Amino acid sequence: AKITPDVQESSIALASEYEPLFASAPLPLLRLTLPSDTHQSAELLGAKFRELAGLSEDQNPIDYEHAFILAKRLDICLIFRSFPTDIKGYAFFTQIHGHRVVFINRQTKVLDIIFAMLHEFAHAVRIPIIDVQSEYSKDEENFCDSVASAAQFPDEYVGKVRDALKHKREGEKVRLLKDFAQRN
Numbered sequence: 001a002k003i004t005p006d007v008q009e010s011s012i013a014l015a016s017e018y019e020p021l022f023a024s025a026p027l028p029l030l031r032l033t034l035p036s037d038t039h040q041s042a043e044l045l046g047a048k049f050r051e052l053a054g055l056s057e058d059q060n061p062i063d064y065e066h067a068f069i070l071a072k073r074l075d076i077c078l079i080f081r082s083f084p085t086d087i088k089g090y091a092f093f094t095q096i097h098g099h100r101v102v103f104i105n106r107q108t109k110v111l112d113i114i115f116a117m118l119h120e121f122a123h124a125v126r127i128p129i130i131d132v133q134s135e136y137s138k139d140e141e142n143f144c145d146s147v148a149s150a151a152q153f154p155d156e157y158v159g160k161v162r163d164a165l166k167h168k169r170e171g172e173k174v175r176l177l178k179d180f181a182q183r184n
Contacts, residue, residue, distance in 0.1 A: 003136040022097040028075040046150020059156040076100040090116035093123040118148035
């Protein structure tokens, strides 16, 4: 969802409720960060996310277990909760007392959660850290989508699915896609 001043204000209010949890928590000593935003670096960051999640050799999509491993390794605190109706997004990233925090809307469809998490993780590792008061940037959102895509669906997996669907009838393609979705 596009960040508007009203959405931003509601998001800040929601995050502020959690401020006491982070006020005295120690900050991590080292953190992964990314200074660039080229398409190549989006693919590299997606691959790095997979490596940190423990999937560098596995070409299947990231599952929940590995998404949570990645959050831990990036020192990102995840908070699942219902969002107010005026926050129409799946998730958002912010910093609270220097801690990386990703809020995830509990109403998000199960199939969308991992992509939303990966997208917000990409925001979290950016340099300079995006100012929470900054305006919506389509380029930033596209970059984070590219990172999430590269991390969740590596080229080898996409190629494997494409090859499996090649020359199949429509009904068979739907069945195969359901099979891939259930397995991964």
